[in-house]
Amino acid sequence: MPAPDIASLYASHVSVLQQRTERALDRGGFDHLVVPSGTLHYQLFDDRDYPYAVNPQFKAWVPLTQTPGSWVVITPGQRPKLVYLQPFDYWHVVPEAPAGYWVPHFDIVVIRTPDEARAHLPKDPARCAILGEAQSALGDIAPNNPPAVLQYLDYHRAYKTSYEIEMMRMASRIGVRAHRAAEATFRSGAGEFDIHLAYCAAARQDAVELPYRNIVALNEHGAVLHYTELDRDAPTDSRSFLIDAGASYAGYACDITRTYARDTSGEFQQLIDAVDAAQLRMCAQVRAGTDYRRIHLDAHLAIAGILRVFGILKLSPESAVETGVSGVFFPHGIGHGIGLQVHDVGGFAESDRGGTIPKPEGHPYLRLTRTLEAGMVVTIEPGLYFVDLLLDGLRGGAHADAVDWARIEQFRPFGGIRIEDDVVCTEADPINLTRDAYAESGAG
Incomplete structure (x- = not known):
């Protein structure tokens, strides 16, 4: 397949942003859109700054992520303006002069101090x-x-331009390369910290450049949904590995999760394979006209069905969802929008005039409730975990007899399973950016 013409894609992207901005300004009764890139934050009682995070409204226009003190100005009927801070500074590396495919679309003014x-x-x-x-x-x-x-703007940002999808495709390729390195490091017997370092090295991105903190969890740590502690020493017995880690490209993110078993012929591997097969079926549901809440509820039925097949759950899948027992093992949402931000904005928007689409009753952690349309990019990330806190609540509740506690004890040492892909909704079949990147790199 020929390489995409990034310059052409970007030109179309800017045209779309200009159209959206003109309508948004008309709605608000304004003449100009002014977007600062953001400034540095400093630690309390100290002169050390926190890692800089660019304003996502700024990087929607230009692929600049390390230029604090800069501004974009959009006035309908005029070329966009970039006020670019290139300070006189011998303490730090000064941003290079603007260059690249995006530069011809802006009137660029270089300033030397923020006040200018x-x-x-x-x-x-x-x-x-x-x-x-x-x-x-x-x-x-x-x-x-x-x-x-x-x-x-937030409502319409859910609809990605072809340029944005290509940037996310590039981020996915980087993420998959790093995930492969992390898996190899796990299988070599390394601990969480060294796996994390291997991931960063393969991505060629420092921890603060990644779109979010890596989740690198061995054994029982896989049951902590946002585990980021990174033990320095490898465990004596490394049974399982869950990694949720992304990568950045030109301001856009990928978000990928995989789970591995040390023993690839054991029962935990079989459980991973069952979740993986179910996850692919969920990805196939990413189609125009599908209510994302439906995918989430169907995921609960699928996870409950897997628990039943493996002898963990005694209830029917339908009863497990109705009683809330499925939520003990799958306690988060099926996914979220993704793009300039890992959890992209506008997930609950009823329309571009406001309003909120509610979450399904009893499912407070779902981050997206809209009906899918072509151009949206979402994550699909079902999980199946053995979380002590939640299991203790089940054990002490009205549905304690809904599960086989001996089977749960067999799986608890493995922590849990999560598998996550980034999927583009189209007018036809969905595009799985994550699986495509794995296929390009040599395997699924």
Whole structure:
């Protein structure tokens, strides 16, 4: 397949953003969209800064993630303007001069101090929708984050342009390369910290460059949904490995989770294989017109069915979902939108004028409730865990006899299973960016 023309894709992307911005500004009654890239945050009682995180509203326009103090200005009918801070600074590396496929689409003004930006921003702040954090204020140019503008932009950001999907495809390739390195390091007998380092080395990204903190969990740690402790020493018996880790490319994220068994012929491997097969069926549900909440509820039925087949659950899958027992083993949502942010905005939006689509009753952790449409990119990440805290609640509750506790004890030392792919909704079959990247790298 020929390589995509990134310059052409980006030109179309900017055109879409301009159209959305014009409509959003009209909704809010503003003349200009002004977006700061953000500034550094400093630790309390110290002169050390936290890792810089660019304003996602800024990087939607330009693939710049390390340029604090810069601004984008969009005025309908005019070329977008980039006010680019390239400071005089001998303490730090100064951002290079703007270059690349995106530069011809902007009028670029280079400034040397943050305060110089004010002269290149609109004169009347009252006519500006300024999207950013409060500390980005520059004199009377202060973020106001008007709801009408944000509601419109956040809602439509769910629909990815072809350029955005290509950036996410690139991020997925990096993530898969790093996941393969992490698996190999696990199988060599290494501990969590060294697996994490192997992942970063293969991704060629430092921990602060990754889109979120790596979850690298061996054995029982796989039962902690957001386990980020990273034990320094390898366990005596390394039975299982769950890794939830992403990668970044041009400001876009991938989000990939895999689970491995040391003994590839044992029963835990069979359980992984069952979850993997079910996950692929869920990915196939990512189609235009499908209510994402339906995928989540179907996932509960699927996980409950697997628990029943493996002799863990005594109830029917339907009864397990109805009574809430399935939630003991699958206590999170089936996934979320993804793009400029790992948990992308607009997941509950009823329309581009606001409103909220509720979560299914009894499922508080679902992060997306919209009906899927072409252009949306979502994660599909079913899980099956043996969490002591939740199991203790089940044991002491009305449904304690719904499970085989001896079977649970057999699986508890393995922690849990999660498998996650990033999937593009189209007018036809979904595109699985994660599985495609694995296939390109040599295996599924």
